[in-house]
Amino acid sequence: MNITSAKFITSSQHVSQCPKESYPEYAFIGRSNVGKSSLINMLTGRKKLAKTSSTPGKTRLINHFLINGEWFLADLPGYGYAKASKKDREAFAAMIEGYASLRTNLVCFFVLIDSRIPPQEIDLDFMEWLADSGLPFVILRTKTDKLNQKERHLHLSALKEKLHETWEELPLIIETSAETGAGKEEVLGFIEETNGKVTGEEKRDA
Ligand code: GTP
Numbered sequence: 001m002n003i004t005s006a007k008f009i010t011s012s013q014h015v016s017q018c019p020k021e022s023y024p025e026y027a028f029i030g031r032s033n034v035g036k037s038s039l040i041n042m043l044t045g046r047k048k049l050a051k052t053s054s055t056p057g058k059t060r061l062i063n064h065f066l067i068n069g070e071w072f073l074a075d076l077p078g079y080g081y082a083k084a085s086k087k088d089r090e091a092f093a094a095m096i097e098g099y100a101s102l103r104t105n106l107v108c109f110f111v112l113i114d115s116r117i118p119p120q121e122i123d124l125d126f127m128e129w130l131a132d133s134g135l136p137f138v139i140l141r142t143k144t145d146k147l148n149q150k151e152r153h154l155h156l157s158a159l160k161e162k163l164h165e166t167w168e169e170l171p172l173i174i175e176t177s178a179e180t181g182a183g184k185e186e187v188l189g190f191i192e193e194t195n196g197k198v199t200g201e202e203k204r205d206a
Pocket residue numbers: 031032033034035036037038039051052053054055056057058059077078079142143144145146176177178179180
């Protein structure tokens with residue numbers, strides 16, 4: 001899929017403020033600083049579409065982008081921001097829960113995981129929650145440019161092994177880098193294919 005247009009629509013604090021559910025929606029989520037906004041910019045080929053920052057916790061709202069006038073991309077705030085207060089963490093959990101359960105055009109989550117570190121409890125917990133809630137997801141491993149091939153394989157194997165403790169069948173896992181553009185074709189190809197299946201009325205059963 002070629003991205004011919006990518007338009008920022010709105011920032012929302014609550015799912016009730018999100019744009020009308022007119023298009024299939026893909027949500028990008030992951031730990032704070034994992035590289036969500038950078039990956040969105042890489043995928044869309046727009047350097048400044050989503051705001052990036054070396055300070056974790058930059059994205060605090062649900063940001064909607066309309067891509068090619070046919071699908072929504074939602075940039076969600078990062079979870080597991082170490083410095084966030086308990087109150088902030090609870091507010092975040094409520095926001096995501098509301099978003100995930102009420103957003104009927106939601107097709108799939110992309111769960112971003114840092115390729116350089118061992119599987120984190122918080123990521124595993126979140127994926128279990130998605131699975132229990134019946135929400136489909138794909139794993140995107142980020143920042144793979146920072147690893148050599150051997151390290152990459154080691155971390156990928158560790159992740160798969162960990163996931164196998166919970167699931168027999170694993171979700172799709174894509175290796176990505178906002179620096180090199182790795183994974184771009186695969187992610188956009190997946191979205192294109194999925195969009196083809198989700199036509200008009202056939203939205204996810206809420
Ligand atoms: P929050 O919005 O704070 O949750 O962060 P985020 O997940 O949106 O991360 P963001 O895209 O802002 O990136 C965080 C930091 O990681 C920035 O300093 C980026 O430059 C860096 N970064 C992101 N993706 C990559 C990548 O693929 N490779 C490398 N080398 N650095 C990256």
